[in-house]
Amino acid sequence: MPSLPGVLKATKKSGEVYYRASITFKNKHISLGSYPFEDSANEAYLTAGNILGDLRYHIEQYEEDQILSFDKWVVLINYRDNGIYFRNPIYLKKNYFIYYINKKILLKFDIDDLFYYAHHKIMKRGGHLFVSDYGMQVTILSRYGIKNYAVSGRDYRFANGDNTDYRYGNIEIINRYHGVTKSFRKGLPVYTSKIHINGDYIIGRYSTDTEAAIAYNKAARLLKDKGILKEFPENYITDIDEIEYARIYHAVRISKKLRNFEL
Secondary structure (H helix, E strand, O other), rough: OOOOEEEEEEEEOOOOOOEEEEEOOOEEEEEEEEEOOHHHEEEOOOOOOHHHOOOOOOOHOOOOOOOOOOOOOOOHHHHHHHHOOOOEEEEEEEEEEEOOOOOOEEEEEEEEHHHHHHOOEEEEEEEEEEEEEEEEEEEEHHOOOOOOOOOEEOOEEOOOOOOOOOOOEEEOOOOOOEEEEEEEEEEEEEEEEEEEEOOOEEEEEOOHHHHHHHHHHHHHHHHHHHHOOOOOOOOOOOOOOHHHHHHHHHHOOOHHHHOOOOO
């Protein structure tokens, strides 16, 4: 008996039979998923055909009992509306795109990031958003130079208050360096540098984040020279040359408490 439209019978290594569903639209062959029953695979094919052929289907209409996954639902509607196929749940807008984590969580990105996220699936775990890049878990914030330990509201913020808007103009980095936090005194910025040994030690307060970051590096070197075995991260300063770095390193003062620290 011939297979139902859009269905291909297949067999797993264990000998178990399953059914692959797919559809071709505008010369593009689109895989729809695998199903245990032929009728289910055919239903996926028919549903996909309805979506691709009817503009009345929208992303927000997706229900959990749909035969298609939510990702496929988004992929099909984007391809129908924009004529570009992505394997990830992306919907193109003018000058930006939306990446759907699920029906309730959608992230906005600049169009410059389209190629990257078209090939890297965003995953969410424990409140963190990350991709797998060359076998490593990489947070999406790292693309903005934001470190893993950064805290929203302290080290960076979303300028328009929308923490799902990852367009570059909306990401404001407050603290660029490890151990450095920004505050204000009498309306002027003050950068406090701290280092963690058994608790936080204040290294000093400085007028620029560059000085504070270099002070952190200097304190870390001092503590290592005193026999502290802890691995302190190093702040890499890219906006000054080696001569200026050495000058600041030599001149920057660190707290007496750290200078006199003993094991």
